[in-house]
Structures are given as structure tokens and as C-alpha cells.
Amino acid sequence: xxxxxxxxxxxxxxxxxxxxxxxxxxxxxxxxxxxxxxxxxxxxxxxxxxxxxxxxxxxxxxxxxxxxxxxxxxxxxxx
Numbered sequence: 001x002x003x004x005x006x007x008x009x010x011x012x013x014x015x016x017x018x019x020x021x022x023x024x025x026x027x028x029x030x031x032x033x034x035x036x037x038x039x040x041x042x043x044x045x046x047x048x049x050x051x052x053x054x055x056x057x058x059x060x061x062x063x064x065x066x067x068x069x070x071x072x073x074x075x076x077x078x079x
Contacts, residue, residue, distance in 0.1 A: 009028040012035070013027050013028040024062060036049065037051070
């Protein structure tokens with residue numbers, strides 16, 4: 001992977017984090033070659049971390065965790 005592709009993945013991670021309004025910390029793992037997302041809202045059982053090889057799969061995992069742990073209820077008072 002060249003530096004341009006690596007930069008694109010870092011930018012993609014930053015964009016996903018921006019879209020999620022800081023409720024997730026999103027990183028590109030240069031060594032693991034995966035996107036990583038860490039929940040930054042009160043998640044039962046000590047937190048949630050998900051990873052995926054592409055942004056679409058990462059979004060799917062993030063939404064799964066949000067549904068599983070009542071994110072919308074916590075954030076907006078609805079579910």
C-alpha cells in the first residue's frame with residue numbers, strides 16, 4: 001500500500017468519526033490493515049470495540065453495537 005492509500009484510509013477514519021459526532025473514536029490500523037472504532041458513550045460491560053476491513057463493514061458493526069446497547073435511547077431518549 002502506498003502512502004496515498006494509507007492517507008486516504010486515515011482520512012476515511014476521521015470522516016467516519018466526524019459523522020458519528022464524536023460518539024466513536026475511529027482509527028485506521030496501519031499494522032492490522034483494519035478500521036477500528038471505540039465507543040465513547042456509556043456502554044454496559046465496560047465498553048465496545050469493533051473492527052472491519054472496510055468502512056461499510058465498520059458502519060454495520062457500529063450500528064449493531066448501537067442497537068445492542070440502546071445508543072438512540074441514551075443519546076436522544078428514544079429507541
